[in-house]
Structure formats: structure tokens, C-alpha cells
Amino acid sequence: MKAWHWLRENAVMIVGLLAIAYMLIPILVIAVFSFNDPSGRFNFEWVGFTTEYWTKPFAITELTDSLLLSIRLAFFTAIGATILGTLLAIALVRYQFMGRRAANLLIVIPMATPEVVIGAALLSFFLTLNVFELGFQTLLIAHIMFSVSFVVIVVRSRLIGFDRRLEEAASDLGANAFTTFRKVTLPLIAPGVLSAAFLAFALSIDDFVISNFNSGSEVTFPLYIFGANQRGIPVQVNVIATMLFAVTVIAMLAVIIQQKRAEKAAAMRPEEVANKPAISLPV
Amino acid sequence: MTFRQRTIPYWLLAPGLLWLVIFFVVPMYYMGELSLKTGTVQTGYELTWAFSNYSDAISQYSEQFIRSFWYAGVATFFCLLIGYPLAYAIAFKAGRWKNLMLFAVVAPFFTTYLIRTIAWKTILDDSSPVVSVIEFLGLAPQGHVLATSGAVIAGLTYNFLPFMVLPLFTALERLDRRLLEAGKDLYASTFQTFWRITLPLTMPGIIAGILLTFIPAAGDYVNATFLGGTSQSMIGNVIQSKYLVVTDYSEAAALSFTLMAIILVALLVYIKFAGTSALMGEEEEAR
Numbered sequence: 297m298k299a300w301h302w303l304r305e306n307a308v309m310i311v312g313l314l315a316i317a318y319m320l321i322p323i324l325v326i327a328v329f330s331f332n333d334p335s336g337r338f339n340f341e342w343v344g345f346t347t348e349y350w351t352k353p354f355a356i357t358e359l360t361d362s363l364l365l366s367i368r369l370a371f372f373t374a375i376g377a378t379i380l381g382t383l384l385a386i387a388l389v390r391y392q393f394m395g396r397r398a399a400n401l402l403i404v405i406p407m408a409t410p411e412v413v414i415g416a417a418l419l420s421f422f423l424t425l426n427v428f429e430l431g432f433q434t435l436l437i438a439h440i441m442f443s444v445s446f447v448v449i450v451v452r453s454r455l456i457g458f459d460r461r462l463e464e465a466a467s468d469l470g471a472n473a474f475t476t477f478r479k480v481t482l483p484l485i486a487p488g489v490l491s492a493a494f495l496a497f498a499l500s501i502d503d504f505v506i507s508n509f510n511s512g513s514e515v516t517f518p519l520y521i522f523g524a525n526q527r528g529i530p531v532q533v534n535v536i537a538t539m540l541f542a543v544t545v546i547a548m549l550a551v552i553i554q555q556k557r558a559e560k561a562a563a564m565r566p567e568e569v570a571n572k573p574a575i576s577l578p579v
Numbered sequence: 580m581t582f583r584q585r586t587i588p589y590w591l592l593a594p595g596l597l598w599l600v601i602f603f604v605v606p607m608y609y610m611g612e613l614s615l616k617t618g619t620v621q622t623g624y625e626l627t628w629a630f631s632n633y634s635d636a637i638s639q640y641s642e643q644f645i646r647s648f649w650y651a652g653v654a655t656f657f658c659l660l661i662g663y664p665l666a667y668a669i670a671f672k673a674g675r676w677k678n679l680m681l682f683a684v685v686a687p688f689f690t691t692y693l694i695r696t697i698a699w700k701t702i703l704d705d706s707s708p709v710v711s712v713i714e715f716l717g718l719a720p721q722g723h724v725l726a727t728s729g730a731v732i733a734g735l736t737y738n739f740l741p742f743m744v745l746p747l748f749t750a751l752e753r754l755d756r757r758l759l760e761a762g763k764d765l766y767a768s769t770f771q772t773f774w775r776i777t778l779p780l781t782m783p784g785i786i787a788g789i790l791l792t793f794i795p796a797a798g799d800y801v802n803a804t805f806l807g808g809t810s811q812s813m814i815g816n817v818i819q820s821k822y823l824v825v826t827d828y829s830e831a832a833a834l835s836f837t838l839m840a841i842i843l844v845a846l847l848v849y850i851k852f853a854g855t856s857a858l859m860g861e862e863e864e865a866r
Contacts, residue, residue: 308664308667308671308672309673311661311664312664312665312669312672312680313668315662315664316680316683318661318737319687319741320686321702322698322737323690323695325698325701325702326694326695326698329698339701340700340701341704341706379594380595380598383591383592383594384592387587387588387592390588391588391591392588393588393589393592399592402596402599403599404850405603405843405846408791408794408842409794409839410794410795410797410798410815410838411798412798412799412800412815412835412838413798413839414603416610416818416822416832417603417607417610417835418602418606420606420609420610420613420828420832421602421606421609421610423828424609424612425609441598441599441602441603444598444599448595498688498689501691502691502692504691504693504801505799505800505815508819508823509819509823517691518691518693521691521693521694521697522693525697533694537690537691540690541686541689541690545686548682552678
């Protein structure tokens, strides 16, 4: 009876933890199989433990080249998409203008379009137009295109929680619009802009479908894996995937800890608490 | 307001919107045009308003179309079934573990999509203990799971679960808890409180989650390629191979235009009812 009661009380949490396990098991499998010593070309069956592949993760030239290409592509994608997306977010949050619904729609629809359709449309465009040569430039165009909408969403959520009196104070003190933007607005939305840039980087480095259509003869990291699937994926892929996972997790934790510290420091500053008006002005 | 001030938003919008128009809207137009052309790669294509491309493509691949929507629908259903309790547990029960659990939900995004899917190939390999258990339960009579509909649906469910959980979590987190207390005070049972208060109020999150799961799942071909066999191929597989392997461009364009049209109609119906705000995750339209 007691056990039944406990089960009823915690049923939601148990289902939740099972779901979490479902999400994490494949990641664990990837990491475990990076220590496998497969007998043939295929790394699907556990044979024996070895650290051999961890000692030479970059031994396969094509794999390493594809990884470097993906990193380069993701880097430029992050820069391009962050600039375009941040400007869009500022316009959408700060200004009233004609055609705002249409602008919103144009930003939402690419996110709600299946990747295969985006890839196919871009390839149709590049083939018919014959101006762009399929390769790095078409990949970059495509990646910036599908990342922009995500950047807009991240940056706008930061802008919505923004105290505009700080900008007014700057302009009251004689700063022009550009100086206000550079010295006040940008530092305040910087965390949002930075996480948007990280998101664009992650979306780009992980993209397979759209790249599959528009890569020409270039081979990104996901395209290498796709190609290697038929002839057997080398264990190094698991090693590199585990490394990427570890690096991302550590970077994320560092950012979170840093933010927590900054928030704590800000909360402890006495003059800020003292200066906070009892009634906040409607802006 | 001066003229200069009034034009500022357009200057801010111009680069981003131009990029989206030139590299999203215009390509859609070109794909539409290509779908009405006839010809081959060797002889070149000519616009002949060949609407027969559509009827041919749809009648020839209706099976894959139906299968795609069926798989995506079942996967979305399972995502909701798994995702709602998970989002609920994170929002209401997790306490100080909340951030850790949220982190676990997005953790799969830190490994490449293809590698995650291939990990399922390992998990569902004939030699895997998981398959032995499934076989013992009588769910895999032939002793293998790979190259079945079940494997593809499991892969789709796994890969798109975070897209379901995140909007659900946001909706549950925003829920005014005083309403739940009011329900309790008025002697509603736990189930009644859930059915009459929590569920209706989180409906926008549910719909957003369904769209964000169903749309990418319907167009996916990665799961069907890695986890399915030839009789599990989805419409994405057909479009991919027509574009990139057999270069039958006009019929491929007709197929992907049809897929886009079906999804766009669903989306516009949704936006008509809910506006763009639920998809954008914004709290207010403008200040």
C-alpha cells in the first residue's frame, strides 16, 4: 500500500527520468563505442576495449579536413547570421513600422519549412541561375539563411527585457544614437547576441540536409559521416563526437557559472538597490 | 518624427530581409518554375507549364507521401506522450534539479544529428541486448528491429523530442500556479485540475510543440536512410535521390513543392488562430 502511494506520488517524475534516460543513452553509446576495437569495418558490435583511437583522433586526413571545413563554415555563418539577425531583432522590438507582420512572417516561415524543401529550393535556384558555383560560398549562403531566424528569436527575447531608461539617460547626457548603441545598448544585449552566435555556430556545424543539397564537391563533417556510412564509419568519428560534446558542455557550464557570478555581483552592489525607484515608470 | 527617424527600422531590416527574400523566397519561386518545366540535364530545361509533373509525381509517390505523414504523426504522438510528463516534471517537480534536467533535454544537440541517429543503429543492431529484450517481449518476431517502421519512428521520436519538450516547458512554466491552488481549494481532484486548468492553458505550447515536431519529421530522410530499409523510404528520400542521384529535377521540384504547400497550409491555419507570437516565443508584439 505504501509502495503504491509512493509510486502514485512520483509517477510524473519517474516518467520524466525515464525520458531523460532515453535522451542520454545514445550519447553514452557514442562515447562507449569510441573505446571499441571493432573486428571489421563496422563499429556496431562491441568487441573489446582499446584506447588506440583516442591516441590518434586526427589520423584520417579526409575526416580531419571535413571537420576543419565545418568549423570554418560555422565561424563565418555565426558572424553573418548574428549581424543580420541582431539588426532585425532591434527593428522588430524597438520600432513601429508598416509591414511588420510581413517581416515577422518572413522570419518565421523558414523555421517552419522542412529542411529538405529549403535545400531543394536553394539547389533549384543555384542550378537555374548559374551565377554561384556550388561549394563553400553556396554553403555559407544557405547556412546564414537558415540561422538568421533563430538569431532573431534569441536576441529579441533579450531586448524585450531591456530597461530603456538607460538609453534615455545616455542621450540626456549628450551621447548621439551611435554612441548610445555602442556604449549602452550593445553591452547590455551582449549576452543574448553571444548566445545567438553560439546557436548559429551549432546549427551550422550540425547541418546535414541543406548541406547535402548545396555542397558541390565540398565535404563537411556531417557529409563525411554520411558518405562513410556505406563503407563503415571509422572509430575516430566517435572519438571526435565525444570530444565535441565534452568541449560544448564545458563551454556552456563556464558561461552559466560566469553569468551566475555576474548576477550575484550585480545583486550585491548596494547603490543599485538604493537607486531602484519604488514605482517603475511606464516607458 | 523626422524622415530619418522613420526610415531607421527599414535600414535595420534591409540586410536581413533581403537575405531571406533572395535566398528563401526567390529560390522557392525558382523551384516552382522548375517543377513546371520539361527536359533533362543533358538537353536543358524548358518551361512548358507541365502540370503533369505534379500529377505524375503525386500518383507515383503517394505511398511515400502517406508514409511520411503517418510516421511523422506517430512520432509526434509519442513525443507528446513522453514530452508532456517530462516537461511537467521539470516545471513542477524538479526543484533545484530543474536546470540539470533542462540541460539533459538539450544535451543531444551537442552531438551531431547523424551520429546520434547512427548510435540508434548500434543500439538496435541485431546483436544488441536491447533487441533481445524487444524480441523477448514478442515485439520483434524476426529477431531484428532495424529496417522496420518501428525503428524509423523510434529514431524520429528521439531526434525531435526536444522540440516538443521546450515549448511545453515554457507554457507550463508560465502557468499561474494560483489557478491550480484555486482548483484544489474548490475540491477539484488532481486529475480534474489537470484536465480543466493545466491542459487548456498549456494548449498553445502543445500546438507549437506539435508543429515543431511534425514539420521536420515529415520532411526527414536521415532516420529512414539509417534505420529503415527500402520499404521505409519517406518523401524526403525520394526528393533527395531525385535531386542528387538521378537528377530528375522537375519531378523532384514538384514533389518538394507539394510537401511545402501542404505544410504551409497547416501553418497558415495555425497562424490565423494563434498569430506568429507563439512560434516566435515573444511575450508582446511591440512596445
